[in-house]
Amino acid sequence: MFNYFANPFRFLRLTSKLQPITMLVALAAIGLGLFYALVESPPDYQQSETVRIMYVHVPAAWMAMFCYVTIACSSAVALIWRHMLANIIAKSTAPIGASFTFLALATGSLWGKPMWGAWWVWDARLTSMLILFFLYLGYIVLYNAFDDQSRGARAAAILSIVGVINIPIIKFSVDWWNTLHQPASVIKINGPTVHPSMLTPLMLMAVGYMALYFWLLFIRTRAELNINKVRKMLIQQTETH
Amino acid sequence: MLDFLTSFMNMGGYGYYIWGAFGLSAFVLITLIIQSLKFLESSETQLHSLKEKEKNNET
Numbered sequence: 001m002f003n004y005f006a007n008p009f010r011f012l013r014l015t016s017k018l019q020p021i022t023m024l025v026a027l028a029a030i031g032l033g034l035f036y037a038l039v040e041s042p043p044d045y046q047q048s049e050t051v052r053i054m055y056v057h058v059p060a061a062w063m064a065m066f067c068y069v070t071i072a073c074s075s076a077v078a079l080i081w082r083h084m085l086a087n088i089i090a091k092s093t094a095p096i097g098a099s100f101t102f103l104a105l106a107t108g109s110l111w112g113k114p115m116w117g118a119w120w121v122w123d124a125r126l127t128s129m130l131i132l133f134f135l136y137l138g139y140i141v142l143y144n145a146f147d148d149q150s151r152g153a154r155a156a157a158i159l160s161i162v163g164v165i166n167i168p169i170i171k172f173s174v175d176w177w178n179t180l181h182q183p184a185s186v187i188k189i190n191g192p193t194v195h196p197s198m199l200t201p202l203m204l205m206a207v208g209y210m211a212l213y214f215w216l217l218f219i220r221t222r223a224e225l226n227i228n229k230v231r232k233m234l235i236q237q238t239e240t241h
Numbered sequence: 242m243l244d245f246l247t248s249f250m251n252m253g254g255y256g257y258y259i260w261g262a263f264g265l266s267a268f269v270l271i272t273l274i275i276q277s278l279k280f281l282e283s284s285e286t287q288l289h290s291l292k293e294k295e296k297n298n299e300t
Contacts, residue, residue: 034263038249038263043253048253048255049252049253049254049255049259050255050258050259052252052259052263053258053259053262056262056263056266057262060266095273096273099269099270099273102269103265103266103269103270106262106265107262107265107266110258110259110261110262110265111258111262113258114255114258212270212274216273216274216277219277219278219280219281220277220280220281222281222284223277223280223281223283223284223285224284226281226284226285226287226288227284227287229288230284230287230288230291233291233292233295234291237295
């Protein structure tokens, strides 16, 4: 199946079909999720209303990690099989992942101030998340740092694969170190320990953010494929003249 | 109704933090959507104009 869709034409046809579907899923899930997050769900017994920040904070943090793993995996595919589409998927994911990481940090800060009394602490979870943000920025800068696009893509791909070590560090930072950040309460072995009334908006927002990612990915990969075609045509033109 | 709205905006005294978090998320994600759509549009115009040029050169 992977080889089948590795063909850019089939990929384009598939993504142009999936683009409106992902858009509708994203809008519906986020719309419904916002209603549950802001109106239907109860305040927390300890954190009162601030718990609502969770519904934009946690999905953003999940997507920050998901996008990074996507970049690292497609970079590995790009390095091993030299497939152009894998590089394009990685490149298109980077700004989306960087935005989610920024949002996880910023909304966390807005949650930390009223609950911990500080906008920022140098805690293991927060610091590893900040490193993730810099990895994204490094990836984007490196990708565009060379005149020869393929060299930039290779250098950025290697960076992203080395940086993937940060992902388990983020995930387990709350178990390995003493942190202010609370431990995992949704993705854990014995199942989530969040009440359904709060799990519903959280999951709706998570589905919405995931669909939003794919919608944006399809838009950006189509644009990148167009730009690639333009570049090829310009090279052909200078060769024939 | 007005009471409901003021208490809704106030969010138990944490309104600034909560609406700040939701507002910032909306701002960043909507900006990303607009930027992505503009990127697609400009790539399509570039490709289209180059194809037109090539057609003119052939004829």
